[in-house]
Amino acid sequence: MWFRRDLRLADHPALLAACDETAAADPGVLALFVLDDTLRGPAGAARLAFLYRCLRELDERIGGRLCVRTGDPVEVVPAVAREIGAGTVHCSTDHGPYGTRRDRRVAEALARDGRELRPLGSPYAVAPGRLHTAGGTPFRVYTPYYRAWYAHGVRKPPAAPREVRWARADGDPVPPDPALPAGLTLPTAGEEAAGARFAQFLDADAARYATRRDEPGADATSRLSPYLKYGCVHPRTLLARLGRGEGHERFRMELAWRDFYADVLAANPDSARADLTPALGGMEYDEPGPDAQAWRDGRTGFPIVDAGMRQLLAEGWLHNRVRMIVASFLCKDLHVWWGHGARWFLRTLVDGDLASNNHGWQWVAGTGTDAAPYFRVFNPVAQGRSHDPDGTYVRRWVPELADVTGRAVHEPWTLPDGPPNGYPRPIVGHAQERREALRRYGTARVRAAR
DNA sequence: TTTTGAGTTGTTCGA
DNA sequence: GTCGAACAACTCAAA
Numbered sequence: 001m002w003f004r005r006d007l008r009l010a011d012h013p014a015l016l017a018a019c020d021e022t023a024a025a026d027p028g029v030l031a032l033f034v035l036d037d038t039l040r041g042p043a044g045a046a047r048l049a050f051l052y053r054c055l056r057e058l059d060e061r062i063g064g065r066l067c068v069r070t071g072d073p074v075e076v077v078p079a080v081a082r083e084i085g086a087g088t089v090h091c092s093t094d095h096g097p098y099g100t101r102r103d104r105r106v107a108e109a110l111a112r113d114g115r116e117l118r119p120l121g122s123p124y125a126v127a128p129g130r131l132h133t134a135g136g137t138p139f140r141v142y143t144p145y146y147r148a149w150y151a152h153g154v155r156k157p158p159a160a161p162r163e164v165r166w167a168r169a170d171g172d173p174v175p176p177d178p179a180l181p182a183g184l185t186l187p188t189a190g191e192e193a194a195g196a197r198f199a200q201f202l203d204a205d206a207a208r209y210a211t212r213r214d215e216p217g218a219d220a221t222s223r224l225s226p227y228l229k230y231g232c233v234h235p236r237t238l239l240a241r242l243g244r245g246e247g248h249e250r251f252r253m254e255l256a257w258r259d260f261y262a263d264v265l266a267a268n269p270d271s272a273r274a275d276l277t278p279a280l281g282g283m284e285y286d287e288p289g290p291d292a293q294a295w296r297d298g299r300t301g302f303p304i305v306d307a308g309m310r311q312l313l314a315e316g317w318l319h320n321r322v323r324m325i326v327a328s329f330l331c332k333d334l335h336v337w338w339g340h341g342a343r344w345f346l347r348t349l350v351d352g353d354l355a356s357n358n359h360g361w362q363w364v365a366g367t368g369t370d371a372a373p374y375f376r377v378f379n380p381v382a383q384g385r386s387h388d389p390d391g392t393y394v395r396r397w398v399p400e401l402a403d404v405t406g407r408a409v410h411e412p413w414t415l416p417d418g419p420p421n422g423y424p425r426p427i428v429g430h431a432q433e434r435r436e437a438l439r440r441y442g443t444a445r446v447r448a449a450r
Numbered sequence: 451t452t453t454t455g456a457g458t459t460g461t462t463c464g465a
Numbered sequence: 466g467t468c469g470a471a472c473a474a475c476t477c478a479a480a
Contacts (some may be wrong), residue, residue: 133478141457141477214459257458279475324459363458375472376460383460434461438472445473 002077002091003033004099005123006231007054008191009061009164011157013121018090019161028165030084031062034077035070035175038098044347046316049177050189054230056174057190062164067171073102077117078109084169086115092231093119095128095262096354097269123228124259125154125235128266138267140369145260146253157237185315186350187226194227198238209247216308216319217392222251225351226317228258235259258356264369265355272358273339275367280374283444285337291427295330296344298398301419301426303410304384305329307397314397316350321387327364328378332437333428338365366441374441377434384410398423 001018009015018029033055040048059066069076081089089110094103107117122128131148132138139145180186187193205212205220212220227233235255242248268276275281294300298309308322318326323345330341338361345361346352362368366376388394391409395402400423401409412419413426 134480135478137478139478143457144478253458277476321459328460370457370459374475378459379461442473445475 001029001031002073002089003031003058003066004091004094004231005229006092006121006234007058008194008232008234009058010160010191011234011237012092012160013158014090014092014119015164016158016161017118017120018088019164021088021090022165026165026167027084028167030080030086030167030169031058031066032077032080032089032169032171033058033066033068034073035068035172036073036102038072038102042343042346043352044316045178045180046184046186046348047350047352049180050186050226050316050350051230052174052177053186053189054232057192059174061191062166065166065168066174067169068174069171074105074109077106078113078115080169081110081115082113084167088116088118090118090120093122093127095122095124095266097265097272100266100269123231123234124262125149125239125255126152126259126263128259128263131263138263139260140264142257142260142369145263146256149256149259154236154239157234157240181313183314187223187317189232191232194224194232197224197227198222198233198241202241205247206242206251207245207247210250211247213250214321214387215393216322217388217390217396219319221320223317225353225356229351229353258353260369261355261359264359271362271368272354276359276362276369277367280365280367280441280444283337284335284440286335288334288336288340291334292330292336292340294424294427295326295334299424299427300329301413301424302329302380302430303391303394303398303401303412304388305380307394310397312345312348316348318345318349319393321383322393323360324364325378325380325383327361328376329380331361331365332377333380333430333433335433335437335440338362338367374445375438377437379430379434381410381430 001015006012022029055066069080077089094100103117103119110117126149131145131152201222208220212218228235239252239255242252265271295309298306300306305326308318308326312318327341330336331338342358342361345357359368363370366374384394394409400421401412404412404420408415412423419425
């Protein structure tokens with residue numbers, strides 16, 4: 001059983017298949033994880049630490065039998081299979097651009113040895129490639145995708161295997177956590193913590209999720225994204241517990257967004273790195289410079305932007321509403337190509353997922369799946385006022401503004417003495433940059449239309 | 451093939 | 466302060 005983004009025992013079709021195939025005379029199922037530098041490369045310290053902790057938790061759950069190897073899976077997986085005499089290597093299907101290529105090459109390498117790679121199940125409620133429009137093409141708009149997704153239905157989660165005989169093989173220890181920035185707090189890793197988090201969400205926030213999910217100060221989202229990223233829980237398990245209320249329905253739609261973006265990426269593998277739609281191909285961008293660095297550091301002078309960028313560094317996680325606000329700021333106030341922001345997010349986010357992250361960025365940038373409104377430029381002050389009305393979120397993450405009350409918390413440059421405690425003045429004028437963004441979009445569209 | 455309806459998340463301006 | 470219109474016409478999905 002080659003584990004990848006499925007670090008759990010419950011609701012795990014591939015693991016069940018591996019158990020079913022094990023005969024009484026066999027040594028059992030070997031749990032293998034390969035530390036692949038191609039996948040570790042884009043991840044920062046927070047995400048790596050979370051991954052390593054998930055691996056340690058899985059190792060504990062299976063009695064210390066997790067076999068960790070380091071290297072290229074194309075070499076490592078066949079070598080381990082040969083060592084233990086495994087005829088079949090089970091895994092969950094990976095639909096990402098790298099994973100697809102890697103698994104094809106691993107399957108070929110195994111086949112040369114008379115062995116088989118058997119992928120089964122996916123990290124999604126509805127696997128990428130399963131749903132099509134009436135015309136047989138992949139979806140590119142969310143709402144019709146959601147209707148098809150909902151109509152398709154989701155299988156009931158299979159139970160965990162009752163007793164697994166875990167085989168033993170030499171491996172490397174799970175690496176120690178990389179040095180983490182001072183003050184970084186990570187969620188508890190692993191399958192058990194995922195279950196506890198979901199139980200708490202159902203208990204406390206799910207019923208009011210539809211309204212409160214948009215208030216970063218309320219912190220009322222599920223915070224399940226890191227667990228979904230590494231498969232500590234399968235979305236099927238979550239969906240099985242949801243009811244019909246407005247909050248539950250809204251949460252179901254967010255899980256469908258995750259499936260949608262995975263589907264879009266699988267149908268358009270290049271869209272992880274390049275614009276999905278060519279309409280803005282001639283768009284004029286600025287290279288990331290000191291302003292982009294101020295964005296990364298949370299020193300733009302716009303409180304909700306800086307609060308978000310500081311939460312990102314402090315937790316490896318960022319509230320969804322604020323992801324949109326800070327992304328809009330980089331793309332439309334600083335005129336930086338979305339790919340630069342997407343890469344920073346993948347480095348800093350514990351939940352950094354190629355499909356959701358990069359297509360979320362493309363949605364903001366106007367190069368992705370969302371049709372039309374290129375003129376949607378978030379105003380950081382207006383966004384702060386409407387989604388963080390009393391400034392709770394801003395004051396939590398920007399201590400310089402801890403004593404600012406009222407409307408000024410979202411525009412501290414209007415205070416009589418300017419921003420307090422050394423908090424910076426705005427690095428750009430929003431109204432001016434908004435006009436500039438619209439001008440560039442207009443030019444790109446005229447150019448594309450010719 | 452053509453037509454029609456609709457598209458996660460917005461902002462600004464003027465009445 | 467609130468409300469509706471304009472932004473500018475594009476692409477997707479289904480009838």
